[in-house]
Amino acid sequence: MGRSRLPDDMVQRLxxxxxxxxxxxxxxxxxxxxLKAQVGQETFDERLRQLPPENDDPKTxxxxxxxxxxxxxxxxxxxESLSGTHTVVRNYHYCDHCRFGFYPRDLQLxxxxxxxxxxxxxxxxxxxxxxxxxxxxxxxxxxxxPHRVFSANMFRLVxxxxxxxxxxxxxxxxxxxxxxxxxxxxxxLYVINDGSMLPGLGGAWKEAKVGVLVRGENYISQREVGxxxxxxxxxxxxxxxxxxxxxxxxxxxxxxxxxxxAQIVWLADGAKGNWTLAATLCPTALQILDPGHAVxxxxxxxxxxxxxxxxxxxxxxxRLEQLLAAGDVExxxxxxxxxxxxxxxxxxxxxxxxxxxxxxxxxARMDYPSYRAQxxxxxxxxxxxxxxxxxxxxxxxxxxxxxxxxxxxxxxxRAAYRTAGPxxxxxxxxxxxxxxxxxxxxxxxxxxxx
Numbered sequence: 001m002g003r004s005r006l007p008d009d010m011v012q013r014l015x016x017x018x019x020x021x022x023x024x025x026x027x028x029x030x031x032x033x034x035l036k037a038q039v040g041q042e043t044f045d046e047r048l049r050q051l052p053p054e055n056d057d058p059k060t061x062x063x064x065x066x067x068x069x070x071x072x073x074x075x076x077x078x079x080e081s082l083s084g085t086h087t088v089v090r091n092y093h094y095c096d097h098c099r100f101g102f103y104p105r106d107l108q109l110x111x112x113x114x115x116x117x118x119x120x121x122x123x124x125x126x127x128x129x130x131x132x133x134x135x136x137x138x139x140x141x142x143x144x145x146p147h148r149v150f151s152a153n154m155f156r157l158v159x160x161x162x163x164x165x166x167x168x169x170x171x172x173x174x175x176x177x178x179x180x181x182x183x184x185x186x187x188x189l190y191v192i193n194d195g196s197m198l199p200g201l202g203g204a205w206k207e208a209k210v211g212v213l214v215r216g217e218n219y220i221s222q223r224e225v226g227x228x229x230x231x232x233x234x235x236x237x238x239x240x241x242x243x244x245x246x247x248x249x250x251x252x253x254x255x256x257x258x259x260x261x262a263q264i265v266w267l268a269d270g271a272k273g274n275w276t277l278a279a280t281l282c283p284t285a286l287q288i289l290d291p292g293h294a295v296x297x298x299x300x301x302x303x304x305x306x307x308x309x310x311x312x313x314x315x316x317x318x319r320l321e322q323l324l325a326a327g328d329v330e331x332x333x334x335x336x337x338x339x340x341x342x343x344x345x346x347x348x349x350x351x352x353x354x355x356x357x358x359x360x361x362x363x364a365r366m367d368y369p370s371y372r373a374q375x376x377x378x379x380x381x382x383x384x385x386x387x388x389x390x391x392x393x394x395x396x397x398x399x400x401x402x403x404x405x406x407x408x409x410x411x412x413x414r415a416a417y418r419t420a421g422p423x424x425x426x427x428x429x430x431x432x433x434x435x436x437x438x439x440x441x442x443x444x445x446x447x448x449x450x
Contacts (some may be wrong), residue, residue, distance in 0.1 A: 013038075037147040040083030051105075054091045059104040061095040063438050068093040075103070079111060081118045082148060115161050117154075123426040126162050129155040130413050133397065162426065163409025165433035166416055171251030173435050177428040178420040179234050182257055188216030189261040191285065192383035193249070193268055193277065198239070198391065198411075199401050206402070208395075208411055209245040210386045211236035213252055219377055230382055235390055237415035239408040242273060250281055258282060267380040269293040270362050289365040290380035295320050297358055304351035305339060327369045333359055390418045 013035060058067035072092040079086060090105035102113070110119055117125065128137035134152035142149050166174060193211040200206040213234040220229050236252045238245040258264060264285035268274035270293055278285050295317065302316035323332040336356055343349045359366070371378045391414055395402060402410065417425045 033147065037083070044081060044083045044086055048086060048088055051088075054105060056091075059093050059102075061093070061098060061100065062102060062107065063098045063100050064095060066095060066097060068095045071101070077103075077106070077111075079116050079118060080121055080148075080150075082121050082124070082145070084148070112161075115157070117158060119426075119430065121148075122158055122162065125150070125155055125158045126413075126426055127422055129159040130394065130410070130417050132394070133400070134159075159413060160406070160409060162429055163413050166412045166429045167409055168436065169429070169432040170436045171248055172254050174416070174429065174432040175234065175252050175255035175419075177432040177435075178416055178425065179232075179255070181255060182215065182260065184260070186215065186257075186261045188263045188265065189256060189258060190214040190216070190219060190377055190382075191249075191253070191264060191266045191278070191282065192380045192386075193245075193266075193274055194380060194383035194387065196384075196387040196392070198395050198407065200407065201401050201403050203401075206239060206404070206407060208387075208391055208407075209236075209238045209240075209242070210383060210390060210415075211245070211249050211252065212383050212386050213256055214377075214382065215256075221375060221377070233382070233386075233419070235386060235415040235418045237390055237411045239402075239404065239411040242277070246277055246280065249277065253281055265376055267377065267383070269380060270297070270358060270365075272361075275365075286376075287365045288371060288376070288378055289362045290378070291324055291366075291368060292379055292381065294324055294359070294362070294366065297355060298324075301336075301351045301355040305343065305348050324366065325368060327367050329359055329363045329366050386418075390414050 056070055056073075058069045060066070061068050070091045071094040074089050075092050076087055076089050079088070088105065088109065088111075090103045092101060092103055094101040106113060112119060112122065115122065125137075125141075128141055131137075132140070134155040137155045138150060138152045141155075191211065191213055193209065195207050195209045197205040198208050212230075213236075214230050215232075218230055218232045220231060234252055234256065236245070236248045238248050264282045266278040266282060266285040266287050267290055268278065268287070270289050275287055278287055298320040299313070299317050302313050302320075303310075306312055306316065319335075320332070323329075323335070333356060336352060336359075339352060340349075343352060368378060391411060394414055395407070395410060416429060419425070420428045
């Protein structure tokens with residue numbers, strides 16, 4: 001294949017921009033950027049002018065397939081692209097059966113039904129918006145695209161629109177679009193869920209729930225040298241109540257075809273609600289109490305009995321770790337019972353009673369020697385890490401406070417972003433919204449990509 005050549009007129013324009021000489025490479029790069037911006041704007045507008053006029057024939061409703069007559073002719077629409085600001089004129093159709101209005105030319109061109117950005121521009125704006133505050137996004141954008149400068153509000157609006165698409169999409173359809181669906185029999189699926197707090201308005205803190213689904217082949221164990229790690233995962237995040245989280249987890253598990261796995265391993269911190277969730281969604285799952293939380297709860301009790309700074313707290317923790325690692329829950333419970341005569345206050349007695357109840361209620365989930373022998377992941381640290389890299393690095397920055405409305409959508413976007421990756425997640429959300437949108441029985445204002 002031969003080398004492509006710039007058209008002569010473009011070469012002449014480049015020389016005119018450069019002048020007689022180039023002082024340095026920065027001048028050359030700036031000149032090329034300027035020329036690219038000029039040519040992009042002109043080419044884009046010329047292609048729009050070349051579009052043939054729309055005829056008055058009825059057009060097919062994208063939802064029901066009926067032929068729909070024109071309702072309003074020649075409606076102008078201004079929109080932004082990577083090349084500049086443009087205007088297109090098109091006809092409006094309204095389907096009385098679906099109670100749904102549409103512009104066939106928008107569908108033909110691949111313009112979203114709402115907003116003022118092309119899908120290509122929107123995907124890049126969104127990548128900035130989900131990775132940093134809107135003001136910082138606008139500043140960073142100007143470095144990368146100095147000829148298409150946008151305000152912080154543009155990034156906010158884009159994240160709101162796409163977040164709404166994700167929020168209104170069918171949950172299972174969205175999960176299937178975000179990550180490949182497994183085929184055939186599978187060996188093992190790990191499920192981890194946890195909760196943490198994010199800053200809400202007025203100084204209030206809101207709980208966000210996170211779920212992580214990891215196929216066995218994507219968990220790399222490094223037991224001999226340290227903790228294992230995950231190469232790929234599916235994330236669920238909800239700014240809402242347990243019922244909402246349950247439905248989102250159900251959708252993610254269904255997208256993973258969880259019934260095809262020979263073994264489901266559910267890891268959690270011991271809260272009763274977590275095991276209820278596991279039993280409801282995956283009745284056959286092997287439930288494992290995270291050993292880190294088992295030790296942490298024991299140390300909290302030890303400090304209540306001995307005092308926070310007592311020299312024996314370290315020994316208390318060491319003994320806990322030893323007995324838990326050996327799976328000797330009965331021995332551990334017996335040694336804790338021996339501490340009862342030493343309690344002096346109601347608070348100490350309550351702490352000891354709570355720990356004994358915690359261990360007895362979770363005894364069937366603490367057979368750590370057996371789990372290790374099977375090579376299972378037994379710690380829920382991946383769930384705790386997910387809170388940091390899925391939510392907190394975007395939503396727990398200095399000075400940030402999220403309303404329920406904005407918090408819900410950003411949580412959804414961040415989980416989608418981490419599941420699909422930066423190259424795929426915008427397109428995946430649009431595809432899921434499109435499928436959901438076209439199958440809804442009533443009108444919903446979702447942007448529709450062609």
